[in-house]
Amino acid sequence: MAGLDKDTPLPTDITLHRQSRVLEIGFEDGRSFRLPFEFLRVYSPSAEVRGHGPGQETLQQGKRDVDITGLEPVGNYAIKPVFSDGHDSGLYSWDYLYELGLQHDELWQQYLDRLAAAGGSREAGAVPPAAPKSGCGHHH
Template identity: 55%
Template sequence: MTTERTTERWPTELRLAKDRRSLRVAFDDGAAFDLPAEYLRVTSPSAEVQGHAPSERKTVPGKKDVEIIGVEPVGNYAVKLVFDDLHDTGIYGWGYLYELGAGYGQKWQAYLDELSAKGLLREKVR
């Protein structure tokens, strides 16, 4: 797992999709990523999800239909995303967003594998 969270990457575009289900992030090196809301929610850098140590990290189920309802700047180094489940405590730095985009395939598969191993679902249990 990469822990690079560099501020050397600078965003040139940050756009929430009309359906609020993805966030487009483009960077000054030409890289661009369309990050699904579910992926952003389950990889939130918040202590609620990541814990205060690797052993405390949580696998978050039931977020398949989550939407982003707010994108708020945090200084000039990050954004705070607000989700429709009212989760809003993660600060997504530019380096972390880049890391999420560049590692999407591997990180998403690891999440799906964790859900399966724990008997959890992407769908919200009603």
């Protein structure tokens, strides 16, 4: 993952709203985005979620009540949220967060469409536990 695009504004303010489960991020160009934890979790840039190419994404389900329990700064170009479901391998660079903010409505709709197509659910209780994969080849 390359460094920052030189045109990306830097965040001036990052606030975790735990009650409403929203990450608020303000950028130096004056824009401010409110990104729900669930949205961030579903669009995690980690390989585990994105797979290793288009169409390889793992559809995330049952994340409606996911929390962010911690935020770790990574260098001066990204943050690494720690989610309550144990997911902590996503590095969210400033340009990625900015993009998520700009495209939030569109991306969220795409997610809902994919979820509907898969017969999935955003409710944690509705997701059957993942069947253990045989062979258990754990690769990171």
